Each structure stands twice: as structure tokens, then as C-alpha cells.
Amino acid sequence: MKISRRDFVRTVALGGAGLVVGFNGRGIFAADAAKQFAPNGWVKIDIDGAVTLTIGKSEMGQGVRTSLAMILAEELEANWSRIKLVQASPSPVFDDLGTGGSDSVRDGWRSLRKAGAAAREMLAAAAAARWKVDRGSCAASNGAIVHTASGRRFEYGALVADAAKLSVPNNPPLKNARDYKIVGRRTPRIDGRDIVSGKAHYGIDTKIPGMLYASLERPPWIGAKPKRMEEEKAKNVRGVRNVMKTSRGIAVVADNTWATIKGRTALAVDWGEPPPDAFDSEAHFKRLELASRERGFITRKEEPPPGTAAVARTIEATYHYPFYAHAPVETMNCVADVRENRCTIWAPTQAPNRLQKQVADLLGITLDKVDVNVTLIGGGFGRRLGVDYALEAAEISRAAKVPVQLLWSRQDDMKHGHFQAASVHYLSAGFDAQGAPVAWKHTKAGSFHNISALDPKEVRDIAWYQDWSWGAYDVPYAIPAIETAYVTVDLPVKHGPWRAVFAPSSVFAREVFFDEMAHARNADPLAFRLDLLKGADIVKAGRVTIDRRRLRRVLEVVREKSGWGAPVPKGHGRGVACNAYFGHTYIAYVVDLRVNGDGHAHIERVVAAVDCGIVVNPIGVEQQIEGGIIWGISSALGGEITFRGGAAQQGSYADVAVARMRDTPAIETHIIPSNGTEPFGMGEPPVPPIVPAITNAIFAATGKRIRRLPIHPEDLA
Amino acid sequence: MAELRLTVNGAPRTLEVDDDTPLLWILRDQLGLTGTKFGCGVGVCGACTILENGKALRACQLPASEIAGRSFTTIEGLSPDVSHPCQRAWMEEEVPQCGYCQAGMIMTACGLLNEHPDPNDHLIDTVMSDSVCRCGTYPRIRKAIYRAAAEIREKKSSSP
Numbered sequence: 001m002k003i004s005r006r007d008f009v010r011t012v013a014l015g016g017a018g019l020v021v022g023f024n025g026r027g028i029f030a031a032d033a034a035k036q037f038a039p040n041g042w043v044k045i046d047i048d049g050a051v052t053l054t055i056g057k058s059e060m061g062q063g064v065r066t067s068l069a070m071i072l073a074e075e076l077e078a079n080w081s082r083i084k085l086v087q088a089s090p091s092p093v094f095d096d097l098g099t100g101g102s103d104s105v106r107d108g109w110r111s112l113r114k115a116g117a118a119a120r121e122m123l124a125a126a127a128a129a130r131w132k133v134d135r136g137s138c139a140a141s142n143g144a145i146v147h148t149a150s151g152r153r154f155e156y157g158a159l160v161a162d163a164a165k166l167s168v169p170n171n172p173p174l175k176n177a178r179d180y181k182i183v184g185r186r187t188p189r190i191d192g193r194d195i196v197s198g199k200a201h202y203g204i205d206t207k208i209p210g211m212l213y214a215s216l217e218r219p220p221w222i223g224a225k226p227k228r229m230e231e232e233k234a235k236n237v238r239g240v241r242n243v244m245k246t247s248r249g250i251a252v253v254a255d256n257t258w259a260t261i262k263g264r265t266a267l268a269v270d271w272g273e274p275p276p277d278a279f280d281s282e283a284h285f286k287r288l289e290l291a292s293r294e295r296g297f298i299t300r301k302e303e304p305p306p307g308t309a310a311v312a313r314t315i316e317a318t319y320h321y322p323f324y325a326h327a328p329v330e331t332m333n334c335v336a337d338v339r340e341n342r343c344t345i346w347a348p349t350q351a352p353n354r355l356q357k358q359v360a361d362l363l364g365i366t367l368d369k370v371d372v373n374v375t376l377i378g379g380g381f382g383r384r385l386g387v388d389y390a391l392e393a394a395e396i397s398r399a400a401k402v403p404v405q406l407l408w409s410r411q412d413d414m415k416h417g418h419f420q421a422a423s424v425h426y427l428s429a430g431f432d433a434q435g436a437p438v439a440w441k442h443t444k445a446g447s448f449h450n451i452s453a454l455d456p457k458e459v460r461d462i463a464w465y466q467d468w469s470w471g472a473y474d475v476p477y478a479i480p481a482i483e484t485a486y487v488t489v490d491l492p493v494k495h496g497p498w499r500a501v502f503a504p505s506s507v508f509a510r511e512v513f514f515d516e517m518a519h520a521r522n523a524d525p526l527a528f529r530l531d532l533l534k535g536a537d538i539v540k541a542g543r544v545t546i547d548r549r550r551l552r553r554v555l556e557v558v559r560e561k562s563g564w565g566a567p568v569p570k571g572h573g574r575g576v577a578c579n580a581y582f583g584h585t586y587i588a589y590v591v592d593l594r595v596n597g598d599g600h601a602h603i604e605r606v607v608a609a610v611d612c613g614i615v616v617n618p619i620g621v622e623q624q625i626e627g628g629i630i631w632g633i634s635s636a637l638g639g640e641i642t643f644r645g646g647a648a649q650q651g652s653y654a655d656v657a658v659a660r661m662r663d664t665p666a667i668e669t670h671i672i673p674s675n676g677t678e679p680f681g682m683g684e685p686p687v688p689p690i691v692p693a694i695t696n697a698i699f700a701a702t703g704k705r706i707r708r709l710p711i712h713p714e715d716l717a
Numbered sequence: 718m719a720e721l722r723l724t725v726n727g728a729p730r731t732l733e734v735d736d737d738t739p740l741l742w743i744l745r746d747q748l749g750l751t752g753t754k755f756g757c758g759v760g761v762c763g764a765c766t767i768l769e770n771g772k773a774l775r776a777c778q779l780p781a782s783e784i785a786g787r788s789f790t791t792i793e794g795l796s797p798d799v800s801h802p803c804q805r806a807w808m809e810e811e812v813p814q815c816g817y818c819q820a821g822m823i824m825t826a827c828g829l830l831n832e833h834p835d836p837n838d839h840l841i842d843t844v845m846s847d848s849v850c851r852c853g854t855y856p857r858i859r860k861a862i863y864r865a866a867a868e869i870r871e872k873k874s875s876s877p
Contacts, residue, residue, distance in 0.1 A: 061813075061814030061815030062814070063814070188808065189811065189813065191813075191816065192808050192811070192813060193808065195813045195816035195819050195820075196792075196808055196813065196823060197799045197804065198752020198791065198792030198820045199752065199793075201751075202754075202817055204751075204754070205751035207749070213746070239735075256738075256742060256747070257745070258735070258737075258738045258739065258742040258746070259735075261758070262737075326851075328815075328817075328851050329754070329817050329818045330754070330815075331755070331756075376816070377815060378817030378818075379817060379851045407755070409758065410758060410759070410762075619811045623811065623852075623857075626853055626854070627852045627854070628853070629853065630852075630853025631853055652757060653756075653757055653761045653849055654759070654761050658849055658851065659853070659855075660849065660855070661841060661842050661845035661846045661848070661855045661858065661859070662843075662846040663846075664853075664855040664856055664859070666856070667856050
């Protein structure tokens with residue numbers, strides 16, 4: 001969740017070996033109070049001039065290791081080629097690591113700039129003192145302080161011993177955006193070379209001395225108990241060392257990965273039959289449909305101003321959003337080495353501190369006895385905010401008394417996900433006698449993440465309900481009467497954050513319904529949006545502040561760049577959708593597609609406009625737009641998870657149809673130059689508006705309205 | 718358990734391994750060549766793609782019993798200095814996001830270019846659609862394949 005943060009800096013001299021500047025988000029602290037705070041990074045400059053940045057964010061494809069380094073290097077005036085990165089591990093100093101919510105660059109912007117500037121000022125002061133000149137006559141540039149008048153220069157490394165003795169400026173001057181040399185520059189990924197040469201080290205690549213391998217057979221539905229299994233057969237598989245029951249399933253431990261796979265097959269666990277009331281997604285949808293017509297918890301209510309015309313005509317529609325899996329290509333995995341009162345973990349995790357805490361609790365040891373090493377992540381998408389796989393590995397290592405690598409099979413990964421929860425949305429709109437929209441209602445029936453400890457029934461705070469209905473309660477359009485509501489429906493299978501969290505379903509329903517409203521009064525859907533984004537430029541809804549000017553601008557750009565309004569061939573269609581993600585990142589898409597005779601939608605082109613505030617690395621922004629579009633295409637054209645007998649019915653990429661090269665459109669990204677003062681996130685915001693832009697284009701092409709995802713070709717044939 | 722002799726990245730290897738062990742796990746667990754990734758184990762994601770005589774193959778679908786005497790190239794052996802046209806094109810076009818699938822993508826693209834030095838969109842769609850990238854790097858993979866193809870053709874035409 002978002003926490004408002006102040007910045008601060010402090011220094012620690014490392015025995016004259018270098019200058020270290022630390023920072024976190026909660027205020028200035030004295031060194032001896034450090035453990036109360038949570039630095040999200042450290043800057044260290046060695047006497048040889050090397051700059052080491054400790055990254056507190058997990059790299060899972062958003063390029064944060066590069067963009068955070070860029071932010072720091074900019075203010076520090078560092079030599080980009082001398083930047084080295086170290087990944088942070090949980091500790092009393094790093095007690096708030098975690099990657100999600102598209103917050104990494106935004107967090108880093110606030111803290112890293114100040115840390116970089118403070119270090120630069122101290123280095124400059126040290127140089128000025130040595131030369132006995134004014135600080136103002138010295139300039140920092142490319143890893144050195146230069147005395148402008150005389151041309152004398154000191155490399156940073158030569159200054160760190162002096163600089164470390166100085167006090168830290170509380171409010172070092174930050175650079176003017178006009179003077180940026182690194183921020184805003186197209187900067188290749190720091191990890192790029194390692195990735196293309198096979199050297200990049202992901203969780204699955206961890207190997208430590210004495211390590212054995214493990215696979216875990218989990219109960220297929222909640223409460224399932226094994227009736228029979230062939231334990232001896234499994235143990236007879238060459239390489240299998242042991243078969244062990246744990247609280248989370250039956251583990252096969254072996255000398256190598258292949259033996260764990262064979263051992264688990266030989267084990268042939270018979271789980272019997274699920275109970276008749278085991279979870280079934282079709283029945284769940286019926287509950288959601290009924291719930292969507294309840295009054296629910298009101299998340300926003302705008303009363304119409306006096307004089308608003310009466311409703312003369314109402315339209316309504318119901319939208320279904322299914323379950324999805326994250327399905328990252330690197331399956332869940334973890335290496336755990338549990339010793340007497342001590343544990344070391346290597347994990348591809350988005351939540352290192354949560355992982356450390358839960359492993360410590362499981363083993364009954366204190367936090368300082370659990371070391372967590374964060375590896376590169378082969379796709380996160382929110383799944384690795386859950387730490388279930390680390391707990392499993394720790395339990396197996398404890399039982400086996402050796403370090404183990406637990407690796408999930410693809411089937412495990414699909415069937416035991418923390419799924420995107422299904423939801424049903426009821427929307428209605430009222431028009432006055434002249435056809436102007438005067439009333440809007442959106443009720444979302446859904447389920448909050450049950451991987452957290454929060455019990456939705458105990459929650460009374462409106463902010464939670466608003467979070468669960470991102471994209472619904474923060475409807476940006478100027479309609480006099482607005483009522484949005486949320487209804488919580490119990491969901492007994494694991495569900496958690498999935499890329500863009502609660503927004504994709506709400507924005508799908510909202511943006512498709514808005515299209516339906518436009519068509520109900522024969523209005524152009526893009527012009528209709530712009531019309532209803534007039535009025536007050538700034539709209540507040542809960543914690544979200546929407547700047548309609550920015551939303552209008554992205555719509556105007558895609559209108560111009562896509563050739564919106566030009567005729568399209570028969571069978572082709574063009575659709576639009578937009579969103580202001582948490583009031584931060586503004587995106588509009590125009591999708592061009594054709595629907596073949598067999599009902600297959602082929603998305604040919606997507607024109608995107610994005611305003612994410614200050615752009616740190618344009619390559620990263622483009623990549624996230626492209627990736628968000630492909631992610632959305634996966635969810636539009638397939639990828640649904642269904643449940644029968646309490647278990648997911650899909651188990652591989654063969655029956656969860658994720659987007660492939662052949663599904664990929666041409667993508668044009670237009671980045672709006674920002675006059676803003678900070679950068680906003682890009683990992684999640686590109687996802688929500690793409691699916692409604694696709695289904696709106698399908699309507700334009702076929703006259704068929706998609707209100708249930710994913711799209712089935714038989715619906716369009 | 719039997720003795721297996723094969724060649725990986727030009728180096729002869731002799732291993733003790735069960736007949737049904739897929740090459741993927743021989744590479745990763747026994748030879749420590751972890752650039753070749755596991756993604757599905759059933760040949761539908763492409764993360765474990767390697768080369769044999771320039772042809773792309775799925776390492777998870779090659780049991781030990783079928784690979785004796787054969788010679789394979791993994792991402793680690795594609796070039797000594799990250800100079801293969803595909804590796805360079807992947808960096809030039811800034812393809813990777815999380816990067817996990819990219820070794821398999823690069824090897825699949827090498828196989829495509831070895832067979833079709835002058836590919837088109839249809840060929841790229843056909844061949845590359847057997848591989849999964851959840852980050853959605855496909856548009857850049859397409860550009861990188863065209864870039865690498867151009868570089869390979871240029872080299873050929875300029876060499877005597």
C-alpha cells in the first residue's frame with residue numbers, strides 16, 4: 001500500500017575506505033537509531049572511484065536495476081561506466097524491501113536523487129577545501145570535481161576520505177531537469193549482456209554445496225488427504241533419497257531434478273474424490289452475478305447538482321471477468337538451507353522481508369537467523385509477493401537436514417497459483433431526454449486477496465474497498481450522479497495480486513460500458529470520452545487525484561496518430577479505451593483488428609499514448625507498454641483458469657493459451673513529454689485499458705459486444 | 718545408469734546418467750550450464766532450446782538414450798564474447814525484460830536463420846510462436862531477428 005514518505009540522508013564513514021550515503025523514506029535518523037528505519041538503498045563510493053548502489057527492488061523485467069542506477073548517477077554526476085550494483089537482503093537496515101504496485105522508480109526518485117546530490121555536494125565541498133576555493137567555483141561532472149577557473153580536477157575516489165568526514169547536507173540542491181544527462185536518455189539494460197549470454201542468475205540457477213533437489217506433491221483441493229501412495233516405488237527410483245510428509249504435501253528428495261520428477265510420478269498419490277461442495281468456478285460466477293446486484297459497500301457517491309435533468313432512458317450491462325494464472329516462465333522455486341537454529345534462503349521473490357518473517361516464524365527462530373538472498377526473477381507479475389514456495393522449501397530442508405532446491409513443475413505452477421480472482425460487474429447509466437448522461441452506477445462483486453491475513457468481513461474502512469475497486473470508483477468521466485459499490489464474495493481458492501491488481505476487471509467493465517453508452521446515442525466513442533472529460537480539470541476520488549487534462553491529451557494523441565475516424569475495410573474494426581492508473585500514469589490505446597470468418601480476432605496494430613510524468617528510461621517505458629499490451633492480449637484471447645472439484649482444470653501452456661508471436665500486433669508508443677515533477681510507475685498501468693480497447697474494436701468490426709472474457713471465437717463466428 | 722558420451726559447446730563430455738534423463742537436466746544439474754532454462758518440461762514453451770548442427774531442438778525432449786555421440790551448442794557456447802549476430806541484435810533492440818526465456822528465444826531464432834537467412838513475418842510467426850515470453854518481448858524479438866539476418870547476410874556477402 002502507498003505510504004507517504006519523506007526523504008533523508010545520512011553518512012557512515014567506512015574506516016576511510018569510502019563514502020557511504022544511506023537513505024530511506026521515513027525521515028532523518030541518527031546512525032544509532034538506524035534499525036528503526038528502512039533504507040531502500042545505499043550509495044558507496046570506493047577510493048578507486050567505483051560507485052556501488054545497493055538495489056532494494058527485485059528485478060523481474062521492469063528494468064529497475066537500470067533505472068534506479070540512472071537516477072542516482074544523474075544527481076551524483078557519476079561516471080555511468082563505474083556503477084556497480086548489489087542486491088539488498090533483508091536486515092535491520094533493510095526492513096521494508098518489496099517490489100510491487102509500480103512504485104519502484106517513484107520511490108527511488110524521492111530518495112535516490114537526494115542521496116546522490118548529498119554525496120555530490122560533500123565531494124565538491126571536500127575538493128573546494130583542498131583547493132581553498134569557493135564551493136561555487138567547483139563543478140561535478142562525470143565522476144570528478146573540477147575547479148572551473150583553473151581546470152584542476154579530482155576524481156571522486158581521491159575525495160571520499162575527506163568527504164566522509166563532512167556532515168551531510170539535509171537539503172542538497174537537486175539538479176534542474178534541463179541539465180539532466182542520464183535521466184531521460186535511452187539507456188541499455190545493465191543486465192542485458194548477462195541475459196543474452198546465459199550468465200544471468202535466476203532463482204532456479206542457484207546451486208550450493210551439498211544441495212539436494214525436491215519436488216512437492218500438494219493437495220489438489222483444500223483439505224484433501226492422500227488415500228494411497230506408492231512410497232516404496234518412489235524410493236526405488238534411482239537417485240531418490242527420501243519421501244517425506246510435510247504440512248504442505250509429500251516431498252520427494254533426490255540427487256537431481258529428474259529423479260524428483262520420476263519419483264513423484266512413481267509415488268502416484270491417490271487423493272480420492274473431492275467433496276461435492278468443493279469449489280466450482282461456474283457456481284462461483286452465479287454467486288458473483290447475484291452479488292453484483294446487491295447494494296454493496298458504497299465506494300463513491302456523487303450527488304447530482306440541483307437542476308440536473310431527470311433520467312429519461314437507462315441502459316445496463318453485466319460483465320464477467322475470469323480467473324487467470326500468472327504463469328511466469330520461471331516456475332516457483334527456492335533453495336533453503338536449514339541448519340541448527342539458522343536458515344539461508346535463495347529465492348526469486350518480490351517480498352524478501354515477508355519471506356524472512358514467515359520462514360523465521362515457521363522455524364521458530366528470530367529474523368536475524370534467516371538470511372535471504374534475492375535472485376533475478378523470471379517473471380513476477382505479483383505472484384512472487386506470495387512466499388509459499390519458500391516455506392515449502394524451508395520445511396523440506398528442515399526435515400531432510402540438507403540444503404534443498406524445491407522446483408515447481410509447470411503443472412504445479414498453473415494449479416497452485418495465487419490466481420487473479422474472478423469478478424462480476426453491474427453497470428447502468430441514465431440519459432436525460434436530450435441524450436446527455438446524467439447517472440452512472442458500477443457495482444463490482446469480487447474477492448480480496450486471501451494470501452494476506454486480512455478478513456474482508458472485518459474491514460470497515462472505505463479506503464480498502466476503494467483499493468479493491470480501482471478503476472471503478474475512480475471513474476474519470478464528468479457525469480452528475482455517480483455511485484460505485486463493492487460487494488465481497490468468499491473465494492476459497494488462493495488468490496492474490498496479478499499484474500495491475502484490481503484494475504483490469506474494473507477498467508474492462510467501465511471502458512466497454514462507456515463504449516456502449518456512446519453507441520446508445522450514436523456518438524463517436526473517442527469524441528464521447530473527450531466530451532465527458534471536460535469540466536473540472538482536477539477530480540478527486542478517495543486517495544486518487546485525476547488530472548483530466550492529461551487523460552484528454554493521451555486520447556487526443558492516439559486519435560491523431562491512429563488516423564481515428566478514417567474508414568476501415570469490412571471485417572476490420574477500431575476501438576479505443578483509456579485509463580488514469582491511480583491518478584498517476586495516463587494511457588490511451590487505439591486498437592485496429594480484423595475478425596476472420598472463423599471468429600478469430602487478429603489484432604493488427606495498437607497505437608499507444610502514455611503520460612507517466614518524468615521519463616527516466618524511454619526504453620523501459622516502451623518495453624512496459626509493449627509487455628502490458630501482450631499481457632492484455634493473453635487475457636483477452638485465452639488464459640482463463642476454471643475450477644472443478646476444488647482444483648484448477650488447466651495445467652500447462654497447452655491449455656492456458658498465452659499470447660505468442662503470431663498474436664502480436666504492430667505497436668506504436670507515443671510518450672507525452674511531461675512537465676511533471678516526478679516519474680510514475682509503468683509495470684502495471686499499461687495492462688488495464690488494452691482489453692476494453694480490443695473488445696470495443698471487435699464491436700466496431702462485428703457489432704458483437706464482448707461482456708465476458710476471455711473472447712471465444714465461437715462468440716464471433 | 719549408463720555411460721554417456723556427448724559433445725557440448727565443443728567439449729567432449731562423459732557422464733553417468735539414467736537412459737531417460739532429458740538433456741535439459743544433464744545440462745543444468747550435471748554440467749552446470751544453467752543458461753538453458755526449464756519452463757514446461759513437455760516441449761511447448763521453448764525455454765530449453767539448444768542447437769545441433771545449427772538446428773534448434775528442445776533439450777527437455779531429448780532423453781540420454783538418444784543423444785550419445787551427438788554434439789550440441791547451448792547459449793553459453795554460442796559465441797566466446799557475446800558477439801553472435803543474434804546476441805548483438807538482442808542487445809541492440811533491447812529485447813529482454815525479465816530475460817528468462819531469452820536464451821531459448823535466441824537459440825530458436827538461430828535455428829530459424831540457419832534455415833531461412835532471409836525470413837519474413839510469416840516465417841517468424843510460425844517458428845517463434847512455439848516459444849513463450851510472458852513479459853511480451855515479441856515485437857522486439859521480431860525486430861532483432863531482422864537485424865541479425867541483415868548482419869549475417871552482410872558478413873557473407875563481404876567475405877571472400
